[in-house]
Amino acid sequence: MFDHGQPTYAEVNKDILSTMLETGPKYWILLGSTMSLAGIFFFMPWIYQLFVGVGAAGMNHNAVWGTYLSNFIFWIGLSHSGTLLSAVLHITNSPWRKSIYRSAEAMTLFSLITAALFVMVHLGRVWFVHWSFPIPNQMGLWPNFRSPLMFDVMAITTYLTASTIFIYMGSVPDFAAVRDASTGLRRRLYAVFSFGWRGTAREWHTLGWAYTFFAVFVIPLAVSVHSIVSWDFALSAVPGFHHTIFAPYFVTGAIYSGTAGIVTVMYCLRKFLNFERYIGQVHLDSLGKLLIALSLIWSYINVLELFSTWYGGTSFELEALSFRMTGFYAPLYWEMILFCAFVPLLMLTRKIRWSWNKMLVISLLINIGMLTERFIIVATSQPRKFLPDAFGFYVPSWIEISITIGSFGIFMTLFLIFIKWVPSISLYEVKETLKPLRRDA
């Protein structure tokens, strides 16, 4: 499974830890630019919006939900394959997972955080957001547990906690490795991080057991999270939202975009941290196959949605659908169909599936498609509900657009920080895959 010959344990440590221990100016420049991207495009407009009110965004009476929510779904979606994938693959113990799951899980974590930020940006009075948590309070008031948003709060916080623990637990031995490879403050710090891991058989056993347990635990959680997110929409009567298919639709979409996301991240790791040795053809190939499968499911569900709408034949649903397919946002709709249903089919040929660059392009296109999918769901349905005279329209304002751009800055910043603090490839699991070496070698 190694393209350039098998490395020794020492080499593994060196290759991977070097990414943490040795920091060149390139990194700082990159970090600086991503941080300023986040700061200028995300936080400054948001602060402005906090002062004047949500009116700074393009939303209006007929479209009270906008880009913020569609981005929220997008990021939740992106979070999906990380933990989920790594868990599934761990249980089915497929070897090719081992070198990619760490960064995949990190991706989960950070996209979840970004998503949570979008909820904050969306709220009209974010300074009261704590009211939506079931915190005992003097007013004797509790959140409304019938509200899908309430489900959301629960689901997302649980998922966030679970994946945090999952990723942390997975990296405890590696923290120990870092501790051993470093000196001074960092050594003391990683001593704490690694809970004084010593690598006894008992510890390994406990870890393995706990890790598997969590893997099993996380899978239904991940599925539930996006189902619940979908219910924010599906539980309303709004034409275009009110579909029973929505839960599987969202979950599929989520894993779909997440997997594509992983491909992108893999590409970057490989390129900038020169992990060519650890991330190879096999990963690309299997991810490619996975993507094809997902894209087919996704297309199927879309067709199903069209069918059920047509079959239901209510004026409301039909009107919503026809607006989606022929209205102002039709170009976006067809762009989505193209990128998410047809482009992935290219991966059927091995030539494309095995080429990193082509895969990068495809994975990016898929995620663009998914981003627009979420936007279309929000922007085309709810401005045109039941009363025609109240039909409205929605176009994002420059603030929304800039915040959308800035959110990628946040994600990247977090990721850059991550690769300096946690070994972005699991040392010990990679080592597990190595064939044992002769003593005298």
Added chain:
Amino acid sequence: MSKISRRDLLQYIGAGGIGAVGGVLYGEGVQRKVELLIPQVIPPEDYSPGVATWYNTVCNQCSAGCGITVRIREGQAKKIEGNPVHPVSQGRTCARGQAGLNVLYNPDRIKTPLQNVGQTGAGHFVDISWDEALTTVGGRISRLKIEGKASSVRLLTGQVRGHLDELFAQFMGLLGSEHYQQYDFTYPGTIRAANRISFGVDQLPYYDIKNADFLLSFGADYLGTWLSPVHHSLAYGHLRQGRAGQRGKTVQIEPRMSLSGASADEWIAARPGTEGLLALGIANAIVGAGRYLGSDRDQWSNALQAYSPSVVSGKTDINEDIILRVAKEFSENKSSLAIAGGAAAAGTNAVATVVAVNALNYLAGNLNQPGGAIFNSNSAFSATSSSNQASFQEMLELIDAMESGEVEVLLVNDTNPVFSLPDNVGFRKAMEKVALVVALSSFHDETTQMADLILPTSTYLESWGDDVPDPGVGFPVASISQPVIAKLYDALPVGDIVLQMARQIGGELPVSMHWASMEEFIKDRWREEYTSRAFDGEDQDFEAFWRAALEAGVWGQPGAMDSGPSVPSSASMIAAITDPESKFAGSESDYAFVLHPYLTATFLDGRGANLPWLQEMPDPMTSVVYGSWAELNPVTADEMGIREGDILDIESPAGSIRIPALIFPAIRPGVVAIPIGQGHAEYGRYAKDRGVNPINIVAPLMDDQSGDLAWAATRVKVKATGERLHIIKTGGVSRTLGRQILGPANDHA
């Protein structure tokens, strides 16, 4: 736990200290900001905090004279509602009435007397004191009076009724100037003129829509703008659903669907200017079909023979059997009523048209009958005169007088002729020729802009006055208006200004106009009325009566139905019938469209344009807000390739305007309708430079019998300029898309 070194301990303490400071600061942060509790110095007696009191007065947003009641809390006006005991409004109000509070608390009110220091129209005004202002005016006028040129003093005011009208008359009379005129764009002069001709009575009858079974309206938007909308709406509600098992029918005849047309069962778009013909055609059909059995039916049939349905059908472009059917229904229903107004009564044929409609009422035999046209014998108070209403013709004469310098002093009160007269008649220019223009107004409008001196008037909610609704309600009624709050700013009620001017001028004026204030004057007059006429039913002394009247805001004699003039002989009516077809300015070949300006329920003739609530109120028919538009029939628009928001260049023989197009499904092809009211050059932040004023391109034609402005008799040409503009409206898709929003389709309850 290991023992702590001294150094660590200090660090811990330090940390604790930092925390404590933070805590205190937090406490400061969350502390509520200090609020003061300001007591009264001397509490007014009828004051209790947190409890509302209601005061009755009269609405002045249009000339209907609805009684209103105003909710006062802590000395501030909070809400206007209809006065439940007032026979006109019966506890209801229209949007304009509600918006009266925007008049009172308008940010753009004139707060002190102003003097123009720049040249006229430039609008360089400086604050001056009342003494200064009054001495200037008083001095000037008294000098003219002494020089015997009193008649060069002119008083032009908006429609004024009740004793304020009498006060004005007295003032000018004593001054020795016969030039006291009222000008109100909405004044139904043509109807009065027609009634003079048909019935020999110069008044507006009470149209008893309430009890009618069949209402035939020729262009009169009785639910929106015509005469007394609130009262008519009440009546309409009753006509529809007020009587068990009997639903009255309404038919509306107008080229562009108005609010009343929208509510009508049948909407007939006759060719503009031919409404009168249609009326005669219907009359002919009635008589012809032998449904009129009066002794004078032969005279009628002779007089009407020229207007056989077939002929009329050709001219009016209305299918003949529609005419016959309407005629049938009109004559067969127990009580049918025909009314005329709006554009139908604003052509060069206005009076002839109304006469024709009057004829219909006569043929229906509904005069002085329930559900018909009932004449008031102005029995309420002596003080309802309309004699001072200036027709368009008289306004032109005034303009000539001003141009020729005959006018030394022009007093303008609460009217805006610069806005509501066509530009081309040059009222504005003429004002420059007047030595001293004194504007009495609460707001800065196009006319006050031209004034040399502005005397700020208190609004109707801060002033004393009284009113006799016109048209009446079928029995004697008079209402008192009283200040509901302490007056704002350094302004004065009009009446008080007049009295003070009288004092300034001196001579016999202060002697006979001895009242200290308007309040005193009104009370005095009511005392006279009270003593002069035995108010049947009131046997208490005047003070008690006065208190009661003030509390009720209205005095009336319900039940005492007026014994109006007996039904006149038809001779005059028959004689009066002339060919009622309107002539238009501009030839059909050059000017393809007929201009249909219309009063809006929102701004009326533009006086409401400075009220934010009305600016934000979607136009009832089109849902457009903020700005004006030109309505075109969808088919016409398609042919011309015009879409909503295309800016059109609309040109008439009298001028041209640029205005965005709006596709309006209920308008006759070949007609372009433009709402009146927007397009103010002045008039406060909410109205200024918004929309356009169609009156500016109205050709100065007039009705040949009454001399009133024929504002619906102009032809225009329309062409797109290629520019576009986003029309702001609340309506999305104004079709039900087959959704059952207006009720289950199956049953026809």
Added chain:
Amino acid sequence: MSISVLEALEPAKKPAMLVLMVVVGLFVGAWVHGKYFSDRSPIQPIEFSHRIHATDNSIHCQHCHIYADKTPVAGVPSVSKCMGCHNSLPSVRESTEILKLATYWENREPIPWIKVHDLPDYVHFTHKRHVKAGLECQECHGPVETMDRITRVATMRMPWCVDCHTERNVEHGRDCLTCHK
């Protein structure tokens, strides 16, 4: 299990301790502020003593706060009302505080009392209902008749209202619309 967590955590002890101290400090500071520097008992423009009026001269509350049982607000007495009595009280006319009052009266100025019992604008409290329900003023305002300077004893915050409404099970007393509209 034998993962040697404790000694591993050893280096983290001190920073943790410092943070802990800061947090503790925060709470202490906040408490101190609330106890000694809060807005519960501000200094008023005139040192008006309820004790003198209510206890020594046993004037009933509603003699001055006339609207308490009629309207939503209890009403603070008008300056004229104060003078009404104090004109006819030569005994104290020369005392400094009364002279302050007199000056306000002569300038026909209202006295800028500082509000002690203040509610947010979205709370629509009505004295009338509470007085009519038979509550004593003291139940909310504390022993005013013993105070020389008026002091807020209750928090006047929502939980405080709700608790009372719950205890006395007021009809629909916990419906938000009871106070918020």
Added chain:
Amino acid sequence: MSTIVEKFRQYRKPGYYEKFDYHWTMTIDLDRCTGCEACVVACQAENNIPIVGEKQYALNREIKWIRIERYWEGEYPNIKMNFMPMLCQHCDDAPCETACPVFATYHNQDGLNTQIYNRCIGTRTCAVYCPYEVRYFNWFTYTWDEPLEQQLNPDVSVREKGVMEKCTFCIQRIRIAKDLAKDDDRRRVRDGEVIPACVQSCPAEAMLFGNSNDPEAKVTKMMNNSRGYTVLEELNTTPSIVYLKKAHS
């Protein structure tokens, strides 16, 4: 726990509110309505509804607790206009109520669909779920040009940026009526003692308001009119506003 279960079971039961004193209900007779919009301005005056200004209006941020919807029927010359006053329907099974995570909107014992401004955190979910689009959001903290603010009704809170607002059936008037009823030791408000601003102003007397739990109330009688229907019945929101279909002569 059992009590909660019990409560929700009751909640589901049709006619649940009848065990309470009031079920505030409105009827709107479309045959009387002339579309004059007096109600719109009356509501604005009564409920401190902000003047949003031309710019915001153009962005469709207007706030109108009651609005008139217009529906054309047919084409010229046989064209008809239908007016349709649309305000919060105070549904018994309101979609918005399940949506709010913080109970800023809920159904109270008088059959009112409440909106507690100071509890709202502005998720705007209620507005999305509402099929009638009668919930309006405060995109900004609106202000009034001096001295217009002197008109503001002290009985109604002025809303700040970031909160949802909507028709309350003039709760302040209901409260005042109840207050007066209590004063003369009546348990209930009499029919006609509460009249919301829109109903009060309506010049054609198209609207009627009252307590439909009281069989004698005018509104109860009007509800049973053969022309009566509720808008978007198929969504099972069971609104508290009954419309009376336009009639034909």
